[in-house]
Amino acid sequence: MDFDQAYTMTIGGKAIAGTETFDVLNPATEQVVASAPDATREDLDAAVAAARDAFPGWSATPIDERRALIDRLGDALLADIEGFKRLLTAEQGKSHDDAAYEVGGAGMWLKGAATLQLPVTVNEDSAERYSETRHVPLGVVGAIAPWNYPLVLAMFKVGPALLAGNTMVLKPSPFTPLSTLKFGELAATILPPGVLNVVSGGDRLGPWLTEHPGIDKVSFTGSTETGRRVMRSASATLKRVTLELGGNDPAIVLADVDVEQVAEKLFWAAFTNNGQVCIATKRMYVHEDVYEPLKEALVAYARTVKVGDGSEQGNRLGPINNRPQYERVLDLVRDARENGYDFLIGGEDSDVPGYFVPVTIIDNPPEDSRIVQEEQFGPVLPLIRFSDIDDVVARANASDYGLGASVWGKDENAAWAIAERIASGTVWVNEAQHLTPLAAFGGMKQSGIGVENGVEGLLEYTTAQTITRRR
The missing domain is CATH 3.40.309.10 (Aldehyde Dehydrogenase; Chain A, domain 2)
Incomplete structure (x- = not known):
């Protein structure tokens, strides 16, 4: 993977260079690795619109077809560990061995999430009525991933959100956007246009995303202090939130x-x-x-x-x-x-x-x-x-x-x-x-709200719908 190549956002399945950029530093040398697109409000609006346009078709796609595509995406990551690890080390700082472990883990996380099943509960099956509760997708998920494990922690969100039938706008940290931007390009070769959009930007982009009226849920991983701001911002439109925050x-x-x-x-x-x-x-x-x-x-x-x-x-x-x-x-x-x-x-x-x-x-x-x-x-x-x-x-x-x-x-x-x-x-x-990916992970007290992974994490990307038929 050539660090000098252009880095683009993925919006509606297309590579978008954007009109503004920011530099990404190698923390081991403090030298510029590359420049990344700095999304404008118009770029974010386009990404959200693409996700909303893709939602009806993706949510109507049989879950086993969604499962197969997510599994393929995991395989594609596993097939390019070498290229991704070098880029990840350059922007994040971890050793090549640890970077390879993260890229492999990200691929396996997608494949693991793809095996999860959405439960259906039969509430009543009598001569009088039939009632069941199922779990339906929320719509467009805004996902914000951190800089310590930019790829694998993004996959905590991507796999279950897409499996449940949602579409997504994914924002990586401005400190580590490059490997996620490349992942967006990879996903565009496998997923239908607009299902997964990747936008990068500085400190202004996060608040724009969390307050955006076209976003139905925010999944955020980061500090407790920032998590409080995300929750305040999401409250204006009563967005669902999953917050995986700090720990001691x-x-x-x-x-x-x-x-x-x-x-x-x-x-x-x-x-x-x-x-x-x-x-x-x-x-x-x-x-x-x-x-x-x-x-x-x-x-x-x-x-x-x-x-x-x-x-x-x-x-x-x-x-x-x-x-x-x-x-x-x-x-x-x-x-x-x-x-x-x-x-x-x-x-x-x-x-x-x-x-x-x-x-x-x-x-x-x-x-x-x-x-x-x-x-x-x-x-x-x-x-x-x-x-x-x-x-x-x-x-x-x-x-x-x-x-x-x-x-x-x-x-x-x-x-x-x-x-x-x-x-x-x-x-x-x-x-x-x-x-x-098969067991719930979340925090008590100020370490977060909600959980990721496991069936419990999958359900965070759905809402319960009960359907009753009178016989």
């Missing part, structure tokens, strides 16, 4: 863990994608009996992980994706340093180009510290000592967030019992960050 995910490491066995897993629970994961471990509570050996094992493993340009072989972690997030992470590190917290590794400023933050682990900061209370979304992890189970569960739950959590211990039943007490939409036992 706790991990609870019990006294009976095998330190050597879990140290590497715990590291990647926190630092996968450079910590830029909504369900990454953001605060790690470690029982005092294993605190010292585990912190040593984590630091020892961290020293083996190379940080650098994701396009260079051997680098496991890349840069923070964009300057605003880079500055936020640095501010949290500076706060920890100014408060005199102990750094087990990292904490120093980078002296190379790019948005690089070294892997940083902080030793037992106070519970009320910013690094414990706030979502860092970067490669900085606080380790926190605990001794009492009831106390650590209370501390894990004392957050406005409730997206993900994990519990680690040899006694799986004991760990499971603790997991049931955690106020999070997903809780893992002896693993982390495992998601599937």
Whole structure:
């Protein structure tokens, strides 16, 4: 895939260059990768009109035909992992291996979503009447995807929304639009015109989309702060919303863990994608009996992980994706340093180009510290000592967030019992960050509204319709 080629939006099945552009930077070099179209209101209006025009035909298409096309789209992504991974690394920063994993995951997510079934409930089947409740599409979905996993998180929305019979206008993050624009071109060769439209743009485009009267539902993945704005904007026309928002995910490491066995897993629970994961471990509570050996094992493993340009072989972690997030992470590190917290590794400023933050682990900061209370979304992890189970569960739950959590211990039943007490939409036992298109994923409290994936996520793109026949 040639980075220098023109990048176009997909509207009504056609490639649209637009009249305005913006630059996309490589976060490892801070150099321009390419320019992307900066959609105008007229471009968005055209995309929404195309989606509305396509909706009657697409929703009337038998679901098995829609299923087959979505499956083909997944296969098409899987067939071009090599090209997409290089582009994804260039705009997002993650390593080629991680980018390939994301592209493959995006393809498999579409194929997985295509296997879901819309339920039909028979309410009554008597001599007097027959009644059933089915689930019908909403119309045009406005989907807003984030920059940390731009392709796979877009597929969380594309697969179920289209399978349910909706059409879509998809907006990628302005930090990572290129791979999604190329995906739009690919989709135009498989799907009927107007079923999936892809538009790119800066900060002005999101509010235009969420307030647009031609959009029937908004599905947004991003920060809680932005999610509140999306909800306010959508309220004007009572749009349905699905909001997958921030998290401050706790991990609870019990006294009976095998330190050597879990140290590497715990590291990647926190630092996968450079910590830029909504369900990454953001605060790690470690029982005092294993605190010292585990912190040593984590630091020892961290020293083996190379940080650098994701396009260079051997680098496991890349840069923070964009300057605003880079500055936020640095501010949290500076706060920890100014408060005199102990750094087990990292904490120093980078002296190379790019948005690089070294892997940083902080030793037992106070519970009320910013690094414990706030979502860092970067490669900085606080380790926190605990001794009492009831106390650590209370501390894990004392957050406005409730997206993900994990519990680690040899006694799986004991760990499971603790997991049931955690106020999070997903809780893992002896693993982390495992998601599937077949299981519901969503947040409690201010981590979101609604769910994605699984039958429950599919139903988010429908409304219930009950039909009754008097006999």
